[in-house]
Amino acid sequence: MDLFGIILEKSSHIISKEQIAQMLNTTPEALAKFEKVYNIVSDEENRASGNFFKLNSRDVAKHMKISSDDIAALESRIVNELLASSGLISCKDEPLVTKEEILNLPEEFRPQLTGNLIKKDITQDSYPKLLFDYAKWRETEDIHWYHMFRQGLDILDLDPVTYEIIGMNPNSMGYWFPALKNAADLQDFFKIPETKIVKVPLPILQLTKLDYFSLTPTTLNIVDAWARKAFELDENKTYFIKTGTYSSKFDFRNAKVTSSKEVQEIGQYLLFIHAQAIAMAHYDLSGRNQPCIYGVSTTNEWVVREYIEDKENLPCIYHGMPLHTEYRAFIDFDTNELLGIVPYWDAESMKKRFSQEDDADTADMKHDYIIYCKEEERLQKTFDENIGKISDHLKSLIPDIDLKGQWSLDIMQNGEDFWLIDMALAANSALVNKLPIKLEAPAENWLPDFQNTYINRKSIT
Ligand SMILES: Nc1ncnc2c1ncn2[C@@H]1O[C@H](COP(=O)(O)OP(=O)(O)O)[C@@H](O)[C@H]1O
Ligand SMILES: [Mg+2]
Incomplete structure (x- = not known):
């Protein structure tokens, strides 16, 4: 019988500290010390x-x-x-x-x-419940347990173990960015914006689980002051900000930070977008029966990047996002194959989004619909003109990127510059259905290996 079978046979509703320690490759004593940090x-x-x-x-x-x-x-x-x-x-x-x-x-x-x-x-720790759901999923292969685990990861209070489990998400930038950057440094066709990825201390990340509007000015001042130092912010610069997995680009006023006053407040903006993404994982209470979406901010990282100024004077959608031509490439790193490239601002999905949802009557949606239709031809033309060149350069870049499995990679065109912007597992990426790809379910592992990863940490030794 495997580990999960043993765990669940012994107790059908709770999971013991011994069993948890075994899952995390550590001892109950080390675990007890680790969970008492806060x-x-x-x-x-x-x-x-x-x-x-x-x-x-x-x-x-x-x-x-x-x-x-x-x-x-x-x-x-x-x-x-x-x-x-x-x-x-x-x-x-x-x-x-x-x-x-x-x-x-x-x-x-x-x-x-x-x-x-x-x-x-x-006051109770979240991780025993999370690991129980996880073990149930592994044992029964019933997806319901997996959904419970993933939703819980996003919405439950943090403890040190839960924080480390959240840190296991391969879609978070700290996982794939170093591999992409190392490869990009070996060539000079693609560019990468200057990027600072910071692990958010647990007490700050926990604030994203509270009601944002209950946060006091003292709390927000602390997060702002922490961010100014942690990211070494320069008040004269313009920045693009996101969590390890989410930028709130649909309201670009959240993603682009311009004046010195705004730069000083980057900490609270990051907190806000993180909390916004977490809210998506709660059950929908609007009565419109929208699905709960988890994973959009399963990350313990925040990111501040150099802002790439638009060279083409493009019209904007989403309250200020220039409508650049962008490309989504799908790559298989196991075979080093470029599986295909599709237009990122896909005409069918974009027009549907702006004209066929509940908010289609609002001024914002009408504005974005009109702009998109006006730009549709230009986007397609630029895409067609550049896809050959991009494919060639990607093919030589791919073997240098040290990742495994199938991924999407987003490229933003700005004049004649091509910026590598974002990555995610192909299985978690939109538009994968536009290509005849045989999609493999990625092997998931959400269990931090405490023995090998944390053995040298002060809190545990
Ligand atoms: N550093 C940047 N400077 C300017 N615009 C950017 C930058 N990074 C991303 N963008 C724009 O914002 C969009 C969303 O960025 P991305 O990092 O992919 O966030 P998300 O994970 O929310 O999709 C991109 O498609 C691009 O148009
Ligand atoms: Mg993206």
Whole structure:
């Protein structure tokens, strides 16, 4: 009997710490240490002391005495804790911010994170439930368990193990980008925008699981200040931002960051788009019976890239996205074959999107529909003119890209420049149906190997 069979035979509803440790190639003792890295400020504590402040006159007075300097000093200590946790600065001697310090503040001024404190909806860890669903899927091959696992990964509160499982997604940029960049550095036809990928510390990522509109200004200031340092942002630059897997391009105002004020606020924009993507994984409550979509932000990374300025003065769709000619190539890295290239802004899907959905009557959709129709011929013509050249250069690039399996690779044309923009597993990519590809289901592994990956980490040894 395999591992999953053993696990599920013994307990049909719960999974033990021993069984989990076995799945993650570690010991229950190491696992116990690992899961204790973060303490929780629970909602009950928040509510209790929040109400207290509302009802008690002495505490209202305390509230009045809090100066913006005090808050700023606390923010700065928390930012340093977060930067130190990712090894971006060395640890200072300053005492860690405590739960008591936080609860002593009126609720509306409270930071909802520190370097090692997080706020959660439910105090229990999520990972035993997730690993139970995962093991059930592996054992029964019933896709229902897989859906439960994947949806849970996106919407449940974080703990250190869940954070590492999320980090296993091969579609996230930190997985494929180094392989693409190494290959691109060996040639000079394709370009790659300057890119900084950062692992988001767990306490910041946990904020994406809370109601975005419940986040306090103190919390948002901390995330902004952390991002300015972690990404070494330059206020005079224009940036393109996304999570490891999602850019919110459909409202391009979220993806393009221009003024110095906006650059200062990149942290909260990233938080917003991440939370927006996670919201898609919740069951649809609109009554329109839309499917729950998981995976759009199964990532623990955020990305800030050089913004590629449009050279062609193109009209825009999606509130400001220049309608470049773009190409989606499908590649099999096991055989080093280029499987085909299709237009990224596919005419049929784009026109359908703008004219046949519930929002077709809105000014935005009408605008984008008109622009798209006006540009359709140009997009096809440019595509036809360049596809030969792109194919040739891709064929020589492919053997240098160290990846396995079938992938999509998106290329954006800007004048005569060809930018390598995005990748995803072919099985998870739209437009794969436009080609006669024999699509292979990728071998999925969502179990971090704690023995081999984390053995040297301070938290576990
Ligand atoms: N660095 C950049 N500068 C300018 N435009 C970009 C940049 N990166 C992407 N884009 C544009 O934004 C679109 C979406 O980007 P992408 O990284 O593929 O995000 P998503 O994962 O949401 O599809 C691209 O198709 C391209 O038109
Ligand atoms: Mg993309």
